[in-house]
Amino acid sequence: MAANPFDFDMTKFFADFRYKPFDVESVWAAQRRNIEALSQANQAAVEGVQALARRQIELTREAFEGMSSLLRDMAQPSSAEERIAKNTDYVKQMLDKSVSHSREVATIAAKASSEAAEILRKRAAEGLDEFRTIASQTTTAAATAAAAE
Numbered sequence: 001m002a003a004n005p006f007d008f009d010m011t012k013f014f015a016d017f018r019y020k021p022f023d024v025e026s027v028w029a030a031q032r033r034n035i036e037a038l039s040q041a042n043q044a045a046v047e048g049v050q051a052l053a054r055r056q057i058e059l060t061r062e063a064f065e066g067m068s069s070l071l072r073d074m075a076q077p078s079s080a081e082e083r084i085a086k087n088t089d090y091v092k093q094m095l096d097k098s099v100s101h102s103r104e105v106a107t108i109a110a111k112a113s114s115e116a117a118e119i120l121r122k123r124a125a126e127g128l129d130e131f132r133t134i135a136s137q138t139t140t141a142a143a144t145a146a147a148a149e
Helices: 010-015 024-075 080-148
Strands: none
Touching: 024 080
16 A cells, blocks of 8 residues: 555655745734725725715715705795795805715715725734744744754
């Protein structure tokens, strides 16, 4: 019967190398932190989308209330000049509100995006520091092993 080619001891396999492999536990721990950071960034993004949706619903409700108010005012008997003046005022108010609301929605979206990006940026910087430390430890261990020979 043929021997199993995958049945070997990795520690014996690497025992003859001058340079030992890196600290696998440290790499796994770093990867877990990467996944946790990604999860936090996703949570921040979801919360931002929810806040944006809530605000857009509020703004839509306000717009419909404004339109309803305008229609009630238009139903009241008045002269053509008064109706034109009310329409003009309403259009001006709606344009001002539209610009203001657009800015507000953009601010909410930008805040959510920047929060998620900051979480990822911070973790990327930490990850590079961790990689540098792991590489340094591996190099130091290899140099120590080489000097011992």
